[in-house]
Amino acid sequence: MDQAEGLRNIIKKQEIESGRKTARVITVTSGKGGVGKTSLSVNLAIQLRRLGKRVVVLDADFGLANIEIMLGIRPQYNLADLMFRGKSMNDIITYGPEGIGFISGGSGINEMANLTRDQVFRLIQKMAELDQQADVIIVDTGAGIGDSVLEFVAASAEVLLVATPEPTSITDAYALLKSLNRNSSYKPGKTVVKMVANQVRGNNDADELFDKLGIVVNKFLNIDIEYLGSIPYDANMQKAVMRQEPLSMAAPNAAAARSVENIARILANKEEERSRAFGIMQLFSSVIRMKFTR
Numbered sequence: 001m002d003q004a005e006g007l008r009n010i011i012k013k014q015e016i017e018s019g020r021k022t023a024r025v026i027t028v029t030s031g032k033g034g035v036g037k038t039s040l041s042v043n044l045a046i047q048l049r050r051l052g053k054r055v056v057v058l059d060a061d062f063g064l065a066n067i068e069i070m071l072g073i074r075p076q077y078n079l080a081d082l083m084f085r086g087k088s089m090n091d092i093i094t095y096g097p098e099g100i101g102f103i104s105g106g107s108g109i110n111e112m113a114n115l116t117r118d119q120v121f122r123l124i125q126k127m128a129e130l131d132q133q134a135d136v137i138i139v140d141t142g143a144g145i146g147d148s149v150l151e152f153v154a155a156s157a158e159v160l161l162v163a164t165p166e167p168t169s170i171t172d173a174y175a176l177l178k179s180l181n182r183n184s185s186y187k188p189g190k191t192v193v194k195m196v197a198n199q200v201r202g203n204n205d206a207d208e209l210f211d212k213l214g215i216v217v218n219k220f221l222n223i224d225i226e227y228l229g230s231i232p233y234d235a236n237m238q239k240a241v242m243r244q245e246p247l248s249m250a251a252p253n254a255a256a257a258r259s260v261e262n263i264a265r266i267l268a269n270k271e272e273e274r275s276r277a278f279g280i281m282q283l284f285s286s287v288i289r290m291k292f293t294r
Contacts, residue, residue, distance in 0.1 A: 022131040022279025023056075024271065026138050027156035030163065031172030033143040036198040037162045038066040039237065039247070040260065041140040045100045046248040047264035053135040056093065056101035058280075060109050060152055061142040068104065071096045072244035078106030082126055083119055089129045097249055101134065109148055112284075113291040120288060127281040137280045144172075145179040154186040155286035157278045160228065164199045165209050173213055181221040185290045194228035196263065206230035229266060231259040 028044075030037040038061075045055045058079075059067045068074055075094040081087040093101045115123065130137065139156070141149045153159055153176075163173040177193065180186050195213060197206040210227045217225050234256035240247040248257045 022281065023134040023137045024158070025156060025278060025280050025283050026136060026158050026160060026267070027141060027152055027283075028138060028160045028162065029141040029149060029153050029176065030143050030161065030169075031145070031174070031176040032169055035143075035162050035164045035166075035169050036231070036237070037143060038070060038140055039241065040160070040162055040196060040198065040231070041138050042067060042070050042246050043248045043257065043260045044264055044267075045136075045138050046098055046246055047261045048136050048268060049098050049100050050261075051264060051268050053268065054101075054133065055136045055138065056103060056130065056134040057138045057140060058103045058105065060105045060139050060148070067102060067140060069244060070241065070246065071102060073102070075102065075104045078104035079108030080106040080111060081108075083108050083111065083115065083123055089126045089133070093133075097246060112288055115288070123288075124281060124285060127279075127284045131279045131281050134280075139283070145176050149176075150179055150183050151185070151287045151290045152283070153180055154183045154191065155283045155290065156191055159191060159193045161193050161195045161225075162198050163195060163209060163213065165197070165201075165205050170209065170212055174216055177217055177221055177223055177225070181223055185286070188222045189224070191224075193223060193225045195225060196228050197230040199233045200230050201233050203230070229259065229263045231256050231263075 026044075028037055028041045041057055045057050049055045057067060073094055073096050075092070077087050077092045079092060082089065082092050092103055094103075096102050112123075139152055141152050143149070161173055161176070163169045173195075180191075195210055197209045200206045200209065214225055214227075217223055232255045234247075234254050236251040236254040237247050237256050240250040243250060247254060248260060251257055
């Protein structure tokens with residue numbers, strides 16, 4: 001039995017034994033940086049928390065600490081501490097504004113390919129625990145089309161793709177979807193991509209953005225893409241970022257904050273059964289499989 005097969009057996013055994021309620025996993029991604037992906041992740045978490053959901057945000061952007069900066073908090077431990085230094089899931093969850101949980105991926109995201117058999121078993125067990133501690137887990141990926149981004153997107157059942165009306169953003173969003181379509185681990189029909197049009201200056205901007213992206217995706221790629229909603233350009237957003245305070249707290253009545261609230265209500269009112277059946281444990285199981293077969 002080779003290492004990859006051994007790991008598959010470990011993961012399968014843990015999945016069977018867990019067999020309990022799982023969290024809804026929403027992966028937020030973008031084709032390029034600077035389009036408001038992390039801001040959406042944080043503000044969406046706050047809005048879902050206000051709707052009574054237990055929410056944890058996982059920062060899967062290796063090497064950057066954008067969520068830490070945006071929340072104005074610095075976690076004591078991260079995912080690598082859970083994987084290699086014996087820390088518990090409760091140790092690595094830091095609680096921020098309005099009780100949302102936050103996990104820093106740290107170097108743990110990239111180091112998953114180097115796990116031993118025992119470390120894989122421990123990680124999957126801990127992810128099963130997290131499934132029980134949260135109703136919704138938001139995974140904030142890095143920007144672009146790197147391997148770590150595509151692994152999380154391909155492993156996810158529910159993906160929010162953030163794009164702006166800028167031509168480069170549309171081009172890069174399509175490039176991400178094109179790379180996803182070519183990824184051997186991507187399974188058409190398992191992953192639903194929902195586009196969020198950010199920093200738009202009117203409904204026409206949002207409609208035009210989705211039309212531009214949707215037409216080429218439907219014509220050339222085997223990917224389901226839906227329109228989830230839009231967030232207007234709002235000067236309050238930059239002011240909130242500068243103060244290291246989420247817009248939903250700094251200016252809850254701002255147009256952009258109300259738009260994120262609306263997106264949160266749409267998501268809360270339309271539970272994705274496949275996403276909830278999937279859970280964070282299975283997402284990590286899939287990512288680990290990809291890393292060992294790459």
